[in-house]
Amino acid sequence: MVRYVGVDNMIRLVETLGVEPFLVGLADYIEADFRRWTAFEKVSRIASHSRDGVIELMPASDGALYTFKYVNGHPKNIRSGLQTVTAFGVLSDVATGYPTLLSEMTITTALRTAATSALAARYLARPDAASMAIIGLGAQSEFQALAFKALLGIRDLRVFDIDPAATAKFRGNLAGYGFSIASAASAEEAVLGADIITTVTADKLNATILTDNMVGAGVHINAVGGDCPGKTELHPDILLRADVFVEFPEQTRIEGEIQQMAPDFPVTELWRVITGEAPGRHAPEQITLFDSVGFATEDFSALRYVSDRVAGTDFFDEIDLVAEPDDPRDLFGLIARHPGTAPMMSAAGAR
């Protein structure tokens, strides 16, 4: 049997652990896997593009465990009451090829994206960073806020969304979490004086959420929203002034903010900063930019985390996803031996 963590069980798991402790624990797993980056088999995600969106498969393996995530991105979904992004994933045993865990990953992806952003910022933002602007208050925004609070202690938020209802939703969801939230009338106003700028808009193609004049010295930019070909949030001039950090360059050059730049535009891999091989922030006035697109190893870490967290709990069901014949060479026997079936039934040919 395969363990199945559906949406209801994932909600119970997150609530039982607490969102912030969940994010801290998840970030630990992500960081541990970034530290052993070279142990992973890594490929860019396999995308199937259509008029209205994209469906992607994101496999990763460390030689002992294999994972993949299925994730879609359909900006138009929101108009019909559906989510832009849904996801699920599977954890498997490399030695046997058998899947051992199937999990929802819509909620998990939101958590792992936020945990990765905050993890990167812990290496890249100024140590004294105390305030964060968030531009775009959609499905990912509260998770980003809580991850930066849980990992960096950021409580001072300046937020903006073109839709006032999104701002109200954000405020309502985070009431009681101990934030000081200032609603700005514009993106310009939101970023003014912020130590960290998180851009996480959803449904714009090659938008310019941040222009060069909005970005002051010493800022860390957490660019989350631009994550597929033709979808960016930053004016290219910002990239020229910043030191840019990425997950997997091969993928980010296609999907990230740096898709606007030349193929040899210099970037630093985040794992090299985490292992100490490459410098992260080296000066207070430096502008750092995490060009987040989301990489398969983060989903590997997330599935590993979920698997460990549900072990010994009742936060999963068991499902019969894999056939288990008594004799592995006798798959057909599952049908023939099933109670109540005589082989002649098949020969009758009724359809």
Next chain:
Amino acid sequence: MVRYVGVDNMIRLVETLGVEPFLVGLADYIEADFRRWTAFEKVSRIASHSRDGVIELMPASDGALYTFKYVNGHPKNIRSGLQTVTAFGVLSDVATGYPTLLSEMTITTALRTAATSALAARYLARPDAASMAIIGLGAQSEFQALAFKALLGIRDLRVFDIDPAATAKFRGNLAGYGFSIASAASAEEAVLGADIITTVTADKLNATILTDNMVGAGVHINAVGGDCPGKTELHPDILLRADVFVEFPEQTRIEGEIQQMAPDFPVTELWRVITGEAPGRHAPEQITLFDSVGFATEDFSALRYVSDRVAGTDFFDEIDLVAEPDDPRDLFGLIARHPGTAPMMSAAGAR
């Protein structure tokens, strides 16, 4: 909610329809999709190789539906009572990116592989073919036998396996299905005079199940067992005498019998034969060879077939694989609004 067809429900579905009618219906779907081959987005499967096996993802899309299959191949599994091949798959709506069906595919893959073999043989074997040799009586063998009976009326079988227990299993499982089964003492004896030769051995690397002298004029060879790099069943001289038909050349040249040949070794795509664009069998003495490796469009057809067959039945469960917030921008609200949770719980920080 997503429809889930687990192993138990798949067994019930196959038994209710009957194995042979199921195979005939499935072959119709596979044939229909081969007919509109150019409508598909096609990629070779994405393989993750390890010491003991391989895990593969096989996506396909026709622009309206998207499917992928997860499948492993671990020959050593059999020694520890596990199956060489297990699989599951998902059917999604391209317009929204939402998955709509999750299905076991261990049994389904066995059925679709057999249905595809018989479908190919309907175009490639001599019209008067009445007998088939089967070399290798593992998990796939009964399905092959029943598909050739259901689609071509083949009832005369000559079978061989190096393990007498496999032969006994095969005979036992097919008792009552109306076959005449001769057990041969060797592969040579089995193929003698057979109109169709099916090779479906499992755990040999670059074995030579068939040598050139074993293959007479007019035979159709259904080469199923060789299906990954380093795994073949036929002596290359056979390929030089035969007209070779394949599913997706880019994949077959890596995985099929033709991996032994030059990159420009001539092959004919099966879909071209089915649409009438290319000749199949044109003479009684011609040797035809279907170099089967299994392609993603066949799994697409299988998932489409299963989806249609379970509609209106109770042969599926509904599972909460996709989060469904009331407001799609309010994913976080699923956690915050869940009964019994106060936001401050998270802030407490217990872990």
